[in-house]
Amino acid sequence: MDLHEIKRILKDHLTHLLESMPDQKDLVIDPELTKPLDRVAGIAFLKEHGVDKIFKLEPSQKSLPGRGKRIYLVRANMLNMKYIADQITAERRLGQTREYIVIMVPRRLHVCEVILENEGVFGHVTLEEFRLDLFPLDTDLLSLEMHSLFKSFYLEGDYTHIHTVASSLVTLQHLYGRIPNVYAIGKLSKMTYDLMKTMHDHEEGQQTKFSIGQLYIIDREVDFVTPMCTPMTYEALLDETFGIECGVIELGAEIVGKQQNVKMLLTSNDPIYTEIRDCHFSSVFPFLSAKAKELHAIHEKKNSLTSIGDLKNFVTQDLGRLKQQQAALSHHISACEHIMKTKMKQDFESAIRAEHNLLEGSETRECIAYMENTLYRQDPYLSSLRLLCLLSLTQNGLTPRDYKTLKTDFLHSHGFEHLATFFSLKKLGMLVEQEQTSKVAAVKLRRSQFRQLANKLGLVPKSGEEVMTKNPTDVSYVFGAAYAPLTVKIVEYILQHEALQSFEDIGRMLPGGIHTHVKYRAASKGAAKTTFLPVGQHSPRTVLVYFLGGCTFSEVAALRTLAQREKLQIIVATTAMITGPSLLDSVCERK
């Protein structure tokens, strides 16, 4: 399955939109969209279609210079509309008349129109929509890159973007055929699936061809534990340390030892990166040094070349590639060093030990003492908060006493505004206080949910169990063999138990449960792996896993491992790529 088709279609649509305003024009772009647009089209592409200057939409700018024609490309939300309206009003007051097109991403919203109308600029703009929903970050990774979605979904109950997700699935199925088997895990997944079905129902015709066999829609709410764990794979660590934005990281000048910052595109086009991205961090350095030696050897080869022809071959074929690889290699090494340095600073080992203890459910008191210490020592608040959440999630909430002391410490250390943050986290169920009930019930409650799931699905490998971190087959390697991501385990479980009628037993333990819609069921348990599709269909065994509310690179790595082991093609789609800290940051209250 080639995901580049999506990119092509997006590009066509964009061309059409840009050309709808003839001649040269300026483009004002929502900062949130610059990176996605860069991945989809790129500056050169925009210039080709008559874009002259490119501005960022900033609330501080009351008017902009430039041409008499202007296109706004923004996410459809109320704030953006206000900014645009302010600019247009200000410019009209200055007596400048312009032609304006406002392109809303991913679709035109009535609320936005109402706002433009209320601000009195509706008559001066032409409205368009650019259906930029899912776009490929890599050959097996699609993302909406909508980071605000988590907060609006789970905290504010604003389901506007369920429509976005559902329609992105509809578009995907237009391209690659209807997906026969769907597993919706969690409440919002169910809603998304229902909406998708309604959207499908309005269309005519039944497609029979399909290239994706199964769809998993997974609600982030089902598994908050995974993002709260410290990742161990290279890619996930890069994301935590530098922040991968739309597959691009920016390494500071001081890190790479150059004059200016280096931007690096992280995709499977980089052969070195492909090999190490999903490796446990401990094995990355050895690999890189081996690679360095290997490249050095190739480089040395040129000294042994005798004939002119060989030399020419070397220069034309190998040298360029070699240079490229060397550059990439040196960047990776610098990045690695930087990660090590940062981790050392924060007493990484103690943190990891505390985390592992929490996952195993042992030595809780010590962990709490450790957490107090991190607060006293003014460690970065997101890492403290992350550990707090993990404590709450694994222990089914904090005891009232712990909750009060830790919260007080946190507020005193990191500021009073986090009182509201705690309230949000409570609403999300990520950090809660245990109900004061009788002791027996409390014990029983504590046994429930996370522990139960962990036992049922084998999320926490037994200490005796050896997980080969260097050549992993168990997905728990992504967290140093301490924990296997719940989301991935659910997928694994369903894949392996496909023939079963339902998954009620685990569904009952998950908020929102599992909803299945299965058209083609495997005949029996034994045949589960072979009869994926009905007879006569020889399409690859492709599975689409769609994360609502974001997905971490650890999960991607785990799914890749799973795919390799089960000989499947797994495509991951998500509303955004997230890390634990970025997730928490999005719900934190600001001063």
Place this chain on the structure above:
Amino acid sequence: MATADWNPLGETYYRKCEIYSMEWAGLVDLSKFTVAAAAYGGPIALLKDENKLNRGATTNIKPVVSVYNAAGRLLSQIRWSSGRIMKMGWTIMEDLLFVQDDGVVLVYDMFLGFKRTFSMGQEAKDVKILDARIFTSFQGTGVAVMTTSFRIFLITNTESPRIIRLAEVPDLNAVPNCWDIVVMDRQVRALVGKGSELYIVDQGGQYQKQDPKTEKEEIGDYLDLAVSFNNKFVVLFTGKGHIWMGSSDLLNCFGEFETKTAAKPQQLAWCGNGAVVALWDRFLLVVGPQKYWIKFNFECPVYLLPEVDGLRIIGNEQHEFLQRVPPVTEQIFKIGSMEPGAMLYEANREYQKQHQKADEYLRMIKERLDVAVNQCIQAAGHEFEASKQKQLLRAASFGKCFLTDFRPESFVNMSQMLRVLNQVRHHTVGIPLTYTQLEHLSMPVLIDRLVLRKLFGLAILICQYLKIPDAEGQSRIMAHWACYKVQQKHVDEEQLARVISQKLLERPGVSFSEIASVALEHGRRQLAVKLLDYEPRASEQVPLLLKMGQLQPSLNKAIESGDTDLVYTVLLHLRDNQEPSQFYMMIHTMPIAFSLFIQYCRHQNLVLVEKMWEQEDNQAEIAYTKIVRSYGEDTMDIRTKILEESSHCFHRVGNIFAEKQVEEQIKLLKHQRKLEDEMGLSFVDMSLQQTLHKLTLEGAHMAADKLRKEFKVPDKRWWWMRAMALAESGDWAELEKFSKSKKPPIGMEAFVDVCMKHHNKQEALKYLSRVLPDHKVKALVKVGQLREAAEQAAENKNEDELIYVLGKVKVADKQLADNIRQKIEQLGSRR
């Protein structure tokens, strides 16, 4: 003879054939009416002209307007009740326009149902208009008026009127003899004849005097002018009876002609693009470019209507069509034509007579038989009479037999088109389209026009016959039918809903909301509600439900659809159109709607959010919203006030913890404010810990201690803060003093930590000796004394610690590593 009605005009021929004998014959005398007919075989509107009846005498009788189809069948009739009509004309959508003397334009449909009205501007209203023109622009149908102040105002599209004022003709003080509108290159200009001068005025404010090149010295005043159907050509008629024909930019002249009469013709028009006709009472003159001419006499007054390929002549008895004989027809029927088409036609005739000559003819054109067949097919298209069409098609079919690889599409298409054309030309339908006109108009438009005439059945039959997909053919027609149906007030609503749903429910692409919307427009609310129930798409359904005031159902439907944008549409509508309390009651029970509205409020104003929560009596939410809001306020007083309110809210719900936190925050803010005043540094919005840290850094130990007591900072936190701050400020003496003040609750290793954090090994070593054995190994590792660390670990008999130290040993230091390994072994063996 096929050529009997052909009249030569130079190289070409013109023919005039009757298309209808009018049904109004004997009832209508055109001389008493103002006539306006629509192009493309459109209907004819007649306005009883009071002026024509009793010349000059003003009467108060309101005139009667009637609309007939092209065959003279009455479609509708009304008595005019508005102002004085200056001009009447049709739009390309077949709407009838009436331009009144006050510049108001009224739009009626073909059945004289009033549609809408618009004005041609204030000036036209103030000074009245003299004359008007209705023309086809690049955007649709345009209207131009000339006011009594001789200014021209125009609009280019009656669907969205935007008034444009044209430049003024210099020194125009009297009514110009003639004027008309020319549309060129998306520009609308007016051509005005003022005496013997000719001007072009445009919308950019420019005027140009024109001097068309002429072979005569003097041609006199310009009396009349006419623009061709395609706007490319112009004909001028001057006071000396001179006719000038040329391009519409007046640069190229195609021909001139002397009529030898000074009288202005009643009508001057183009017949297609090749000839000009002028009408004086009952005498019609056709003039071609090379001074060739034909004349026709009529027994009654006639009205001329230019079409794209000819000219319709409407009379009291007859409706005729004057056109240039199409070249292909000429090739076949011209006497002595040796064209292959002509030969094939002859061959077929002989064949039908079973004469061997057929073979001879065929042999002659053997090589060009395909051309012959095509010519016959094309020529068939240009015939009005079915018998002639048949003859030609038979000839084509005959020729086709001798061709092996002739593609049949053109033949089949032509047969189908002719069948359709013959149907619509039937006098009950009355659309006398030619094949050329149909090509211009396109089939979908023709079907629309049938729908417009409420000939739903015929339209559907045509769609079925042409196999037009249901969605764009039948379904669409059915939808129109339903829209028409709902307007029939005499039919019971229940029955209507049933009939409509029966016919339309299974059809793809029918929009029930559109039908419902029409029903609503005609005041049939109940019917609209019923019909709307059939609409599957919520996005269509909801707006209409709102319009009908079905508020609760619309909200329900919107929420059901899962499309929050739709929910917003309803919410905002509700908010604007209802009492706040009522609005609140409605969304109170709908969590999705409620949280969406909260979301909307949050972007507008946080106070609104609080109000919403107040309605819900959700004190916790109010309290937290207030906290968030407090950060947005500038003055300390307001901030404190809001926080106090928040604290009350917490109190009300018994959240003692939060209440205390807020109170502490208020206290902290006051302290910070005071400190700022005292020290001239900024403190506000720092956390307690940060404040203490900063105070310690600044050496304000007293102030820090005061805060510590007031906020009951736990010992451990206090010690960490102080140790870190002192190390950061480099106050090593104070740090040492602090370490000795009492037994540190955070352990002496913390002091080692903070020293090492600021890279002061010297100071770190000072504390090392006081670290308890349990923590010593780690502390030693931190300062880099690995050997000592290993020894300490061995002393502690702790294997884990030894392994930990081993992990920190650099690869180069082999000796130490071995040493440690040895120790581990010893430990192991001893156990």
